[in-house]
Amino acid sequence: MATRNTRVLAAALLLLGSVGAGRAAERYGIGRAATAAEIAAWDIDIDRDGRKLPPGSGSVAHGRDVFAAQCASCHGARGEGGIGDPLVGGRGSLASAKPLKTVGSFWPYAPTLFDYIRRAMPMNAPESLSTDDVYAVSAYILNLNGLVPDEAVLDAQALAAVRMPNRDGFVPDPRPDVR
């Protein structure tokens, strides 16, 4: 309760302070504070610059094994696609009549690869891979796309340093664009 009273007091102070109009308002005292440990346990968001990538690392060589065991049945032995999306190829195709959108040709930020694999893949058992395995599979997919060498070992810093070919390929929404 002391915490709640403190928060109500804080809210009152905020109202008196310089918080932008529309952002300060009454609080209801509903819910409880989340602890730092609880947040750390649930927060798996990785930003595009990779600042939130976790400790750990994985090699292309290990990623090849993990990919064969966990990914190839849907994405093809070398990421060419199947039940799952193609992950490899398509460089230079985006402006053609048949754009092939893959990690190599389309994805703008390498850390997003780690974020997505960790949260959603493999589709039948998401969040089952270890951090090192996620780094390794990311490294292997980037290697298949010619973006890191065969001997690469990726950690937070090395993954964030990979510059994706289509990094600057995205533009803001100009709509309404048809009159």
Added chain:
Amino acid sequence: MTRDSDDPPARRRFLVQGAAAAAALVGGRARAEEAAPPAIPDGMKSPGADVGSQTYGTPSRFEADVIRNVPKGLKQYTSASSRTPLQELDGILTPNGLFYERHHGGIPDIDPARHRLMIHGLVETPLILTMDDIRRFPSESHIYFLECSGNPGFEAIKGKTASDLVGLVSCAEWTGVRLATVLREAGLKPEAQWVVAEGADAAALTRSIPIDKCLDDALLVYSQNGERLRPQQGYPLRVLLPGFEGNMNVKWLRRLNVTAEPAYSREETSKYTDSMPDGTARQFTFLMEAKSIITRPSGTQRIAPGFHEISGIAWTGRGKIRGVQVTTDGGRTWQDAALQEPVLTRALTRFRLPWTWDGQPTTIMSRAVDETGYVQPSFSDLTAVRGLKSFYHNNATVPWRIAGSGEVSNGYA
């Protein structure tokens, strides 16, 4: 057809009766005579089913073919969609059992007593809320449409029915708490610009919502058309962003991370972005623009010469529908349709136009205008700007071709 599948005798009875009903639809005469004077309807000669014989009511068995439109032969059904049978529905509200589906990692089975919402990031006090907590906040109810951004794509618009073409739109009355109320409970820090929402599904689906939308009309909803959300619509809690593309309305909501920048998640970089002819891709294309479709008469239906009420639905993410124009001569002339009141902001609007078909082949089509003056474009005007590869946000007019036989078919095909 399989609503009673876990009760074999009931199912057998149902199938036999269903077959009889189908035969009556084709033959017509025998059954029509049975109900015509001087015969007294069977249901008047003995009592019907008891009160409470269905503790959760379902449609008449004669409506058994009014079901979600599930595409056949997909490579997998974990990340896929099913469509609302628009051509079978009246009014503007979609029954909960027929609301369109789009899931990215299947439908989780969540016990609300165990569900938690975490709010963290750029807030004064990170919070954990139970469902009971969330229902304690002041609540609101609003009628809003929800539409998948790929409804339909731009290539191979080959569907037969209105549902095949545009069935990834539905509309409901949503009840919940303003997202702004919950964010203010945690206390936004001045640098808060985005809120990253995450679902408790196997895709842990993640989308970033601009703070202006969060503080405007965004809701966290727990009820739909008066009852708790169905599992397919995010039970027990989802985000509802009026007028924004469906996938941003994160279902099974478990986490709100307040940030200074978008997450640039897979969904908002490589997935839900719109590819242009020059190879660039438009990003953060949130808004669903004005759109309409005639649902009656529509594809696979058959009409006879004489009077018909043309009826359909219109909607816009920009606010209210101002008007709907209908052509019955392939676009040569357009007439104003009547709009069913109330015309609501970011909800479906039902339009109608009385029409007498002379039996000559023609094409009918509707065109919506919203309160900003934006006019629903033709497919050729739209693709002249965006090409054929953008996949998302195709809001072009939908032509229905009517043959001399009265058969109605897809004017794109």
